[in-house]
Amino acid sequence: MKVNPAYNTKESLLELYNKPLLELVFEAATVHRQFHNPREVQMSSLLSIKTGGCPEDCGYCPQAARYHTDVEAHKLMTVDSVIEQAKNAKANGSSRLCMGAAWREVRDNKDFDNVIEMVQAVNDLDMEVCCTLGMMNEDQAKRLKNAGLFAYNHNLDSSKEFYGDVISTREYEDRLNTIDNARKAGITVCSGGIIGMGEAIEDRVGLLLSYMEMENPPESIPINALVAVEGTPLEDQKPIEQWEMIRMVATTRIAFPEATVRLSAGRTKMTMEGQALCFMAGAGSIFAGDKLLTTPNPEFNEDKEMFQILGLIPKEAFADGEKPVSKPDPIIEARKEKEAQRAKELAEAKIASAGFSPRKVTVS
Numbered sequence: 128m129k130v131n132p133a134y135n136t137k138e139s140l141l142e143l144y145n146k147p148l149l150e151l152v153f154e155a156a157t158v159h160r161q162f163h164n165p166r167e168v169q170m171s172s173l174l175s176i177k178t179g180g181c182p183e184d185c186g187y188c189p190q191a192a193r194y195h196t197d198v199e200a201h202k203l204m205t206v207d208s209v210i211e212q213a214k215n216a217k218a219n220g221s222s223r224l225c226m227g228a229a230w231r232e233v234r235d236n237k238d239f240d241n242v243i244e245m246v247q248a249v250n251d252l253d254m255e256v257c258c259t260l261g262m263m264n265e266d267q268a269k270r271l272k273n274a275g276l277f278a279y280n281h282n283l284d285s286s287k288e289f290y291g292d293v294i295s296t297r298e299y300e301d302r303l304n305t306i307d308n309a310r311k312a313g314i315t316v317c318s319g320g321i322i323g324m325g326e327a328i329e330d331r332v333g334l335l336l337s338y339m340e341m342e343n344p345p346e347s348i349p350i351n352a353l354v355a356v357e358g359t360p361l362e363d364q365k366p367i368e369q370w371e372m373i374r375m376v377a378t379t380r381i382a383f384p385e386a387t388v389r390l391s392a393g394r395t396k397m398t399m400e401g402q403a404l405c406f407m408a409g410a411g412s413i414f415a416g417d418k419l420l421t422t423p424n425p426e427f428n429e430d431k432e433m434f435q436i437l438g439l440i441p442k443e444a445f446a447d448g449e450k451p452v453s454k455p456d457p458i459i460e461a462r463k464e465k466e467a468q469r470a471k472e473l474a475e476a477k478i479a480s481a482g483f484s485p486r487k488v489t490v491s
């Protein structure tokens with residue numbers, strides 16, 4: 128992914144972010160038109176496949192077990208119910224499904240095997256599959272790639288400097304390592320941040336600077352506004368003005384002309400006009416559906432109406448990259464083979480015992 132070298136310092140990014148708003152939007156719209164079809168906006172769906180009970184302490188997250196929020200913890204969804212939800216999202220116009228699990232990290236267990244099967248199944252539906260499962264190592268990334276994963280989401284959230292104010296259970300460096308592991312496996316990277324957590328503008332551009340410093344910056348950069356949830360440490364944060372979202376989207380667009388900038392959480396607090404300015408300034412995707420993991424989001428129908436009014440067209444899947452090929456997973460195949468063998472042995476034992484007639488013993 129190419130970056131705009133004119134904005135590879137904190138100072139230049141700050142200057143850009145602080146430009147008179149309409150000039151900034153105009154400049155971003157100009158860049159957007161050079162690299163993207165400005166009428167196309169991808170509709171993506173975000174599905175919480177395992178909810179709550181997370182051991183991490185991300186200050187914005189209602190799924191952290193240590194905070195007392197209304198989120199009810201749920202075990203991993205079944206593969207069949209994920210397929211059903213994916214079909215529903217596709218029927219409503221989504222071309223990408225992001226599956227999120229509230230895990231600190233991926234573990235090599237049956238749950239991960241199930242996620243692998245979900246990835247294969249959703250890729251078979253011709254949707255771009257993205258996963259956000261916490262930290263992962265290179266082998267796990269390779270399994271996901273092999274299953275047909277298109278993108279891995281792992282947000283840096285904010286600048287290196289501000290990160291520790293919001294999260295203490297893992298380091299910025301850990302996040303960079305996971306992103307690196309996704310890259311090494313050949314998976315595209317989706318990574319962005321949240322604004323409105325009490326950070327300074329320097330931290331917002333500091334986040335972008337972290338991506339600038341990457342050898343291969345993300346293909347997809349989601350920009351979220353904090354949704355302050357009762358019971359989390361950030362519950363009292365005042366909602367940010369939508370102008371800040373527009374500035375952040377526009378600055379990201381200009382700095383990363385080729386990336387897809389995603390207008391993500393916080394849209395319920397924005398007007399349609401505010402969102403329209405974000406599309407003008409280069410947002411190329413929204414999350415559709417009434418839930419964003421656990422927080423509210425506009426309904427499919429509201430978004431369809433907005434698309435109609437603004438003359439937007441839902442972007443097709445794989446417009447920015449080839450559809451990955453789902454290959455059989457060696458671990459799952461070996462397990463299935465073992466299970467089949469065991470079932471065969473049990474069936475044989477049953478037949479043998481059915482034919483076995485014990486000798487009659489007469490007691491005199």
Ligand code: SF4
Pocket residue numbers: 181182183184185188189190191228229230231261
């Ligand atoms: S953001 Fe993810 S890692 Fe952090 S607490 Fe929430 S579910 Fe856990």
